[in-house]
Amino acid sequence: MQLRALRYFVTLAREQHFALAAEACGVTQPTLSSAIASLESQLGKRLVERDRRFIGLTQEGRAMLPWAQQLLAAHESMVHAVDALDGxxxxxxxxxxxxxxxxxxxxxxxxxxxxxxxxxxxxxxxxxxxxxxxxxxxxxxxxxxxxxxxxxxxxxxxxxxxETYVFVMARGNKPPPTGQMSWQEAGHYPLCLLHQGMQNRRILDGLMRDSGVAATPRATADSYVALLAMVRSGGLATVMPERYTGLIKGADWASVHPLAMETPVxxxxxxxxxxxxxxxxxxxxxxxxxxxxxxxxx
Structure with a gap:
């Protein structure tokens, strides 16, 4: 059983698409398909459900996947252990x-x-x-x-x-209060936040809920770059980790204000x-x- 074929199989399980898996492995699609077919022949089991496209792993394929992942990881770790002896x-x-x-x-x-x-x-x-x-x-x-x-x-x-948080808005919008802002004050602004599939948003929802504020953002995104773009151009405000202030330090459009927090979250x-x-x-x-x-x- 070749490690190369196992790598193709694991990559296909991750990408769930023959062409994308072949591209990720740096081979042609026929090469990848042939290697997986050879693996199935060696095992005497069908591992992948396919017609003209990838449908999914068979029951046998799903059972094999975690072991294939471990075999590849063990091989990679073995190489690392040997290489580490040289520096x-x-x-x-x-x-x-x-x-x-x-x-x-x-x-x-x-x-x-x-x-x-x-x-x-x-x-x-x-x-x-x-x-x-x-x-x-x-x-x-x-x-x-x-x-x-x-x-x-x-x-x-x-x-x-x-982690601690800051409130960010564009200069020239409704002026914020001086000093630290409360969560109640932040909730009065039209907000854009990360979507609820992200843990940071779930943490913020909990903090606002504990302060009696419902988080009802006007817009959501999966990156702070998108949130900052909306704050700069869309008349919205956001709450983000304090560590981001270094990346927007000196930006003439940004108005950044610490949020009142008793302890780091x-x-x-x-x-x-x-x-x-x-x-x-x-x-x-x-x-x-x-x-x-x-x-x-x-």
């Missing part, structure tokens, strides 16, 4: 990041590439639930996500910082799968996270 690691590091923690990717990337200059890093914007699922499926090496709300299980974590940290032996790449990520957790955020 800095090489290869691609796959990182999932919740939108609320996107500003933290800069510090983590700098720390990882400084320590392991032979590596490259691929950052994916994912929800907290997608990050946990991707770690379980060996699709990413680590994630930066919430540690306290809907706490991830079967992971090793390193806290990076505690949640810790955000880096997580890797709790597996033994620990992949050297995961160990390197934990080491970088511990380093940047001790540094001030500019």
């Amino acid at each position: 800095p690691l090489h290869g691609e590091f796959r990182l999932g990041v919740i939108p609320a923690a996107a500003p933290e990717t800069g510090r983590f990337t700098e720390a990882l590439l400084h320590t392991h200059p032979g590596m490259t890093i691929s950052v994916r914007s994912q929800t907290s639930r997608e990050i946990v699922r991707s770690i379980e499926a060996f699709e990413i090496d680590a994630g930066i996500t919430y540690l306290d709300h809907e706490s991830p299980s079967s992971v090793i974590s390193v806290p990076l910082y505690a 949640s810790r955000i940290g880096l997580i890797v799968g709790d597996r033994a032996p620990l992949d050297p790449v995961a160990a390197a990520a934990l080491g970088c996270a511990r380093t940047i957790a001790e540094l001030p955020f500019d």
Whole structure:
């Protein structure tokens, strides 16, 4: 049984489309289809339901998938363990990041590439639930996500910082009160927020609900870039993590105001799968996270 065929199978299960899976694997569609057909022949079982297109995995395919994922991950970890004996690691590091923690990717990337200059890093914007699922499926090496709300299980974590929030509106709109804003005051503005499939929005809904405010945004999005674009041009306001203020610092259109909070809402940290032996790449990520957790955020 060839690892190449297993990789094609796992990729097809993820992409659920033959052409997209072939593109992700860097091969032609006939090559991918032939390898999977050969795998089915070796096992004597049909793994994929297909007509002229991908329909889904068979019962046998679904049973095989987690084992195929583990086999590929074990092979990759073995290569990493051997490479680590010679010094800095090489290869691609796959990182999932919740939108609320996107500003933290800069510090983590700098720390990882400084320590392991032979590596490259691929950052994916994912929800907290997608990050946990991707770690379980060996699709990413680590994630930066919430540690306290809907706490991830079967992971090793390193806290990076505690999240607080700010209110952002465009200058020239209805003037906000001076000093800190309350959640009740924020609720009087036309808001744009992340959609409810994202944990940050669920946290904000809870905070506003506890303050007697119903979160009824005029617009929703899945990224803070989109929210800021709507604030700048659409006469709306938003609530976002304080860490984003560094990215809009000096913008002449933005009016940023701290929200009154007794304590930080949640810790955000880096997580890797709790597996033994620990992949050297995961160990390197934990080491970088511990380093940047001790540094001030500019």
